[in-house]
Amino acid sequence: MIKSVFNYPISTLLDIESNIIYSIPRYQREYTWGKPQWERLFDDLVENNSGYYLGSIICINQSQDAITIQDLEVVDGQQRLTTISLLLAAVYKALKSKQSLTDEENFELLKLKNKLVMRKDSKQPRLIPQVQNNNQLDYFYVLSLTGILEEKDCPSNAGNRRILRGYRYFLEKIEQYASENGDNDSFFQLLLDRVNSATLVKIEVNNHSDAYTLFESLNNRGVPLTAIDLIKNKLLSQLEKLEPGSIDDNYDSWKKVIEALGDDYNVQERFFRQYYNAYRSEIKNIVLVPIATKSNLMQIYEKLVNHNPKKFLNDMVRLSKIYANLINQNPVEEIKLRNLLQSLERVQAAPSYLLLLILFDKKQSLQLENHHFEKIIDFLIRFFVRRNTTDLPPTRDLTRIFMDLAENCLLKQGDEIVRFIETQLSSQSASDEKFKNSLSSQIYEENKAICRFVLCSLEEEQMTKEREVDLWKVQGKQYIWTIEHIFPQGENIPADWVKMIANGDKYLAKSYLNSHVHQLGNLTISGYNSSLGNKSFAEKRDREDNNKRYVGYKNGLFLNNELKNENEWTIEKIEKRTKFLVSLILKKYSLVSV
Template sequence: MIKSANQYPVHTLFSHEGNVLYRIPPYQREYSWYKAQWEDLFEDLIEADSSHFLGTVITLDQTTDTFEGNILQVIDGQQRLTTLTLLLAAVHSVLKEHIEELDDDARTDVTNLGRKLVRKADGQPRVTPQKQGLNLFDYLKVLEEAGLPVEGERKPYYPSRRIAKCYRYFRSAIERLAETEELTETEAALKVHGAALRAVIVKIEVASHADAFVLFESLNNRGMPLSPVDLIKNHLLAESEKRQIMNVDQAFKHWNDMLTSLGDSYSTQERFLRHYYNAFKSELPDVPNASVATKSKLIRIYEELLEQNLTKLVDALVDASKIYGRINCVVELDQPTSLDRSFQRLLRAQGAPSYVLLMWLMSKQDDLEITDLQLELVADLLTSFFVRRNLTGYPQTYALTKVFMTTIEAFGEASGEDVVGVVRGKLSAVSSSDEEFRARLQGRIYEENTDVARFLLTTLAEDAMTKETKVDLWCQEKNHYVWTIEHILPQGENLPDAWQSMLGGKDVAAQVQEEQRHRLGNLTITAYNSNLGNKSFVEKRDRKDSKGRRIGYRNGLSLNAELATRDSWAARDIEERTKALADMVVARFPIA
């Protein structure tokens, strides 16, 4: 079944002297990783002490002519390999732009990096995506833009698709790394280059497609390998019994009490264990070479902590998990307090990295003499911070842990209102300015971050609601939001004649659509909007569903009040509404 299974560093898998090509078979889905996965990969590489483990790929040897080289068909792992090469392409582009600044050894590294991505002998890319979703065209275009000897073709809407976005994200991430760590762009690119090439991948080669699919199902459906949370639990149970501190049943009950507070999400459980160590590090036994609990260090950290004082640690974890579960809104409350509603907004603003700070503050609430109202102010500040951060990308994900840990260290003897002041000062120092925030708000926000766009629109709509007009804009049916983003000027191709006529003809309409469709002023919130689609503006405005519910712009939301009175929609209208909404958002989410 398995011909070979070996662990290789990336620089070996993509050896500049090698003759191996990786091809994605046509039956594979198109490239589908999003910004969250790009961020995780970049953060993990930067944080790794030595070589980061990137996971497993399954390949099938499809070589028919040895003179053409080894052709390996990628059965599993195409997302990882494609993203990794896009990261390396971004590194290559930065180094190529600064080639005059490099010494001879570094210039050789740039040449070799180019040959890792594109085979010298015939100019073929080491990884060849399939054509679905224009993946292959976009990938070749990225390589060409990165300064590699590949001829690409720019297809319509190329910048809007994921491969191009991924490449641009990594270019920006390298620039941010340089700013954050006070490096030159060249130094930052070389740091990423080294981390990426040191990373390791387990390459499993199988003999047939049948073997490949059986192995794929085994790896993905049988819980292999065990997660860090599982391994920490097993260590707790083993240590408890071995040292006769408590029996397995008692230890397991404590562990389950903790998980009950945290909910079923593995990512929440794993994040809690990292946040607990980072929040209370100064009060915990020393763990050598673990200034921060990263994913790669988590198992070692808890093995050492459990050996120091198992009972005390487990009791503290159970207590802290109750606080963390409340912050994370694990349980939906019948009568949430104002503070709980602030936690809900922070959750929806994707503010989970700040839970480390909130957990510490709530556990020390009596000592710090802070009220629930002051905690609410802190949560609202964090929401403003993450709205800005998730749209502008600054500070980067890997810098957030340091932001919140240094904030905890900065409290000193502060109490009461001074605690809020410390948080405000720390966040203001690292947050984007109002000017940069406003500029991003006036850009193509739907492309930049759809979740942020939806959060902003729903918040503006909720702020204007009264008890009589209150609507739950976050309700779901069949795991989908009922209320979703609606593009006023449709975003799809084949713009109907009514829209073309309104916008000044086919060519003008196409230009307006390309420039304006994803801007804040062209977005709103409606329910059941799959019924709106490419309909004319007036049809969208007046639309009702089969039950007589208004699902168009006359749906009662204040966000749509202006749209409900209009008869037309043009580029100038989008421009004006974008500026107005951007001003409202900047005022709604202050940081200073």
């Protein structure tokens, strides 16, 4: 994985004949060199002894011939190298500005110049920043101010950007230190010694995949570089080589991909994994990996990007729009389809997105209409309610199941695809008996999300327009309507509940708490959970707000129809209500085609 590791003094590192080319930075628009680093670098060099350690950089060196000038693509350490180069340029300018130079100082000038431009071509800077946001123009302009490069026009607004401001900061600090110490020659010699002897560890790897693996192992500072960062870096770098000057347009296209997927990195990464897994049969001539995982993601996309970067970017823009529909980042216009996709997301059916991604993308050639997708998604919801309740099929098998479905669906059309999906998933789903047993157990303890989903779905099924309530409304980061335990779930069982549930027997009440409190029959939905808590059953049932509106079990919800007329709550009634709710769920989430 690692090609080489060297601990270099700066003087040695920048004497090696190589082009140091910037990979596209992690957050392109925000790519800046912060003033605190300018101050820190200068003060650290001046105040510490020789050999000060400046950290490490990671480069990709794909050169095959060690004799020729090598191109080193920097994927970590861009800011550090730029700051060092700006300091070297400022030292060169300050030293050159002296009225008279000794032979030794002229030799130092030449060495400084050779650290900033190639020895064999003095017009070629060693450091080549990316062109985005005028970074390259600004840096080359700084070198022209020193006289190292031929005179260049000042880029518009360069004085307000970080590169020129950093260079001027170093010039001011050099002048300030020199005047304060009163001995320019001694100070220049001290500064040159500290700059030349400061060390960097340069780590070379062969490709972006190795760079990502190394980053995962070494980087514990702040926000780590991710696989998505490196995919972007690789893509924009390749496109810039093919189409010099196109980086702004290509970066804007990449931004559309990320904006479509949203800010959640887990969703972004899942999209890239699921793209490969969905289209594997079509791209196996480019890269043949059995299944995309977090660990091999960079390996896969390095090959895809190398093969055809422009097509890859266009594909990502198109497919990320579809994915945004699937995850409701950009909900579809059709109301029924939108509601089904929302339910699919709520039932934790993310593994099915790889199938839906390719079906929506190829819906025209597969002769799929909205009514087909409505049937498919409705069936997927039923499948995942059962799967997430029973854990069958197991999680480890889900990606492979949906990859096989995606590949085989491409050989079918229309209604045939719908029937094929239903048949294949039904054969791998839990039996009705297994589903019933799981529903009858302590479902809330096993899977709170599924428990909430099935309770809300039963309630929504009975709603009228006059009594319509948004059970999924969120306030802050929490649902307003939450699951309420009728027999309280707290370890400290209130005395009136011990009396009602176990005739005053604390040990029996504790036993019932462990065996029945999380069953469906003991659960309902409340928008006022905190106001009910450990109150007695009668208080929960008859609770009113300040406006005399019922907020307890007389609130009009279907799930509370039985509770509103009860005078007590017992284990027998929990078991009876559990059987009733289980029967409704079994019917609602049957896998028999409807």
